[in-house]
Amino acid sequence: MKNANGKNIDYKEVLSKLGPLLALVLVSIALSLGTEQFMTVGNITNIMRQASINSLIAAGMMMVILTGGIDLSVGSITAFAACVMGVMIKNGIMNPVLLIVSGFGAGTFVGYINGILLTKLRLPHPFISTIGTRNIFRGLALLITAASPISGFPKAVQYPGTGDIFLGIPVSFLIVIVMYIGIHIFLNNTALGRHIYAVGGNKEAARLSGLNVNKILIIVYAICGFMCAFAALVMVGRLNTAFPLAGSTADMDAIASCIIGGVSFLGGKGTIWGTLIGSLLITVLRNGLNLIGASADMQLVVIGLVIIVAVYVDVLRASAEAKSKRLAAKK
């Protein structure tokens, strides 16, 4: 009986560990019952397209949160990188390679600035440094574009945002998958990746083990900027326009994706795949609620609730796990 009981608990444990994935499946089933338009090839590729921008940003955010930090400037970085590309075409530079390189350069550079501010100025928490740069980068994006959108990107630049590979799978989603696999390998199988976990797990211990904590932090914030630039590339491609006000809720969406995906806010714990599921869940909800015809206000309420429920389920899971272990030990 104890064994049966034990097995039962294990089964439950596995289920709850896959909690976010399960939620994604359940929500999808509910939505496909709710509206016929949901489970169509067209809509699924649509979801992939819609998820890609947030997924790219969330991946950068996830690494920042792993170090125990936060980056509130991701939306501004994305807009800034897009606008740098916009200003280039406005000035007649149409070489796609040049455009893409400058977009990535801009995003990575301002991410690097975030890292420098945090480590070299020794600002007490990245919340502070990035809330500052959130305003600065947004302001710069508006400044260089004179606050108006710029359109007319060359085809090659639009490709990552608009193209399809096969079966209608969007290029942008393929980019997400490739980047996520890359990040998975980076985090789990390279020294720098493990050091990111170490810094978030116990900064002082990392320092005393001889790691250059500041360097690691700077790299992480730069990578986050790089991922934002990637999102910017997909964004300008999709809309064929660089909007200086784009991505104003990107920071919160990215953070929410990480949280739903089980990345610990205290640092040191979390996987990239959780983040992907978190990001997909948010997109699926938005998409489905739209199809059903829910108002924008209702969508906000639902997504807010989902974030809270997701984290609460995780809390319950952790304590249930602890309890079941103790019960298993009851002789």
Next chain:
Amino acid sequence: MTQPFIKLENITKKFPGVVALNNVSLDLYQGEIHGLIGENGAGKSTFIKVLTGVHTPEKGEIILKGNPIKIENTKHAIDLEIGCIYQELNNIPQLSVTDNIFLGCQLKKKSGLLDYETMHKKARELLKDLGQDIDPTLPIEKLGMGHQQMVEIVKAITKDIKMLIMDEPTSSLSETEVKELVDAVRKLKNKGVGILFVSHKLEEIFELCDKVTVFRDGQHVITGNVSDFTNDLLIQNMVGREITQQFPKIEFKKGEEILKVENFTRYGVYRKINFSLSRGEILGFSGLVGAGRTELIRGIFGADPIDEGKLYLNGKEVNINSPEAAVRNRFALLTEDRKTQGLVLNASILSNLIITCLCKFKKGLFLDNTKICKAVDHNIKSLQIKTPSPDTLAEQLSGGNQQKVVVGKWLNSDAEIYIFDEPTRGIDVGAKVEVYNLMNKILEENKAIIMISSELPEILGMSDRVIVMRNGNITAEIKRNSKQFTQEDIMHASWDDSAIKE
């Protein structure tokens, strides 16, 4: 042993308000275990941090194998083959044993990716060399303190070091774990590694070390061969005076029963625990680390929920389901882990000391600052807390002085039942006596004490009655005047399942 591996000359290191090291010189050799002892705040940890590049001394010279050098940072120290295990465990709890061991010096495959197969294998081998059977793939937070300490050692020696510094490595280990550690350290010595071993436990110094150095108030007092010293001589050098009585036990008349615990059970942790406590009594809890003692008192204190059991205070049943309720019922808990549970590290000593008794200092709506300062000054004096001022942050105190602040904080509350969990961990001999005197004072006021301790001399020296636990069960209860109130019998009960219940 011709040339010292590293030579420190006239090192001076100041902090605001304190001279932590004053003109200190020391030679360290390979293949030699060098003990370093001194009171709390004597400068031992600071000295170590100079050696590992955490602190830069204002004055003095460091000479490595004959060449003067400057140690820039911890990484540089490791490159110079100096490894260190710090006073407080420094690992990344979420990462695996292997990740922790190879942090900063991972092995890579040709592709540049990490070679976990080889690292796991090597980790397992290194642990086995030290007589440890630990699964290197486990997250380190799942291991006990002793095993975590072993991993720290392995981590230090994977870096091919010639000098290993250990800052109180045994302070949170049980007797068996200490034995294993001692063996491991000897093995290192035989491999030619030099060891600087800091400890407050003089037995360990005598058992393990070849040489010993004493610091006092940031100054070098004496260095010599261990065989030339006696216990008393070391203590005298350390505190600058003689300590006549290490355990100033006073036996008070037992009063009425103040606490009764009935059938306390938390599944898988402890079960069916029954005991009672009288006023004027110190009830010792002995047993191995992991026997469930800390968990039991956390249950009593309402910090973790219990699954079954009743608790009676002064004969009346009470339900304590939170620490707040426990404090309201006049319990005080001095946790074993001061860094995470006992102190607000980035608050001043003053605020830490008065946090449990703020209402005593109310004057109308506000706090009476003069009264607070007076009380705190008195605390600092009577506990001999070594600090430039009451406004110093708790994290800037030496380990032992932090412990005194924790004791002081609860002495200030008007608790009646004091639970001390490893009350003298990391405290020097002189200060220990102070803590014991404080215990006597508590008893004199007709209050009661529960004391968990892994140090048998302390249990034997101070308790009126001892309960021995093993695997979550009580295996023995022995009174002070019983014939079985001995080291052997207590050890026996904590090791053996066949109880010798009195």
